[in-house]
Amino acid sequence: MSATHFIRGPAYGMSAEVKNKLAQKYDPQKEHELRQWIEELTGKRIGENFMESLKDGVILCDLINKLQPGSVRKVNESTQNWHQLENIGNFIRAISKYGVRPHDIFEANDLFENTNYTQVQSTLIALASMAKTKGIKVNMGVKYAEKHQRKFLPEKLKEGRNIIGLQMGTNKFASQQGMTAYGTRRHLYDPKLGTDQPLDQATISLQMGTNKGASQAGMTAPGTKRQIFEPALGMEHCDTQNISLQMGSNKGASQQGMTVYGLPRQVYDSKYCLTPNYAMIGEDEGQYNHSHHNFYNSE
Helix, strand or coil, rough: CCCCHHHCCCCCCHHHHHHHHHHHCCHHHHHHHHHHHHHHHHHCCCCCHHHHHHCCHHHHHHHHHHHHCCCCCCCCCCCHHHHHHHHHHHHHHHHHHHHCHHCEEEECHHHHCCHHHHHHHHHHHHHHHHHCCCCCCCCCCCCCCCCCCCCHHHHHHHHHHHCHHHCCCCCCCCCCCCCCCCCCCCCCHHHCCCCCCCCCCCCCHHHHHHCCCCCCCCCCCCCCCCCCCCHHHHHCCCCCCCCCCCCCCCCCCCCCCCCCCCCCCCCCCCCCCCCCCCCCCCCCCCCCCCCCCCCCCCC
């Protein structure tokens, strides 16, 4: 079986877009650093095409064997595809036992079928970081933080329940100096202005206002009307006995024509009422001579 059987054809549509985005994340500078590190550690020279030189898995198996001897017992030097895939699979299992996290490890097809070289590069960088964490001199990657687990006796843990943690705040250096009883006024003063500190609790601070110069002149009893006038307009003081024009006036008013409360009111209309042919109340029979008018009782 030839190697061409494992090479996928060109991708189209969404697959092509995803592949292009992954390819754009590939870092040539990281590739150069990885090349130097692997060649120095294994003593083998990598070809001009970095990823193509790693496809057979031989260099990868030698790399993990240098970091942790005996990780891969058998390395296949054959050019057969399944032997090369077996080498890549052995490398993946070995670096998992070495401590590389599963989400940092590439799949065999990512390298062998050229589907995601970016993930292969990330795996090698993670392997270099793990080697640096274990004390091997590596010029790339980052050192992982070491786990420091502490154990306390049950008696020590119980004692900690009586201590207020600093995350909750502290009451050290706190005092109630200068505090007054609940509801008492606090006097604020400024020494820079030469003001003295109040000695008693009956003094009203100027920041609270002052009643000096205040009087009740011109104030009336609650509920009494206050007369508003303007001397410039010739207005004079009014007494409380007169009704202001702003409230209306009863001058010229009379109760003429008003009837006793409850009596019907007479509505007159000459169209509907006849002229009376009798004397009205209070008139002599020989004197009545009414004009043509009518009366209509609303009842």
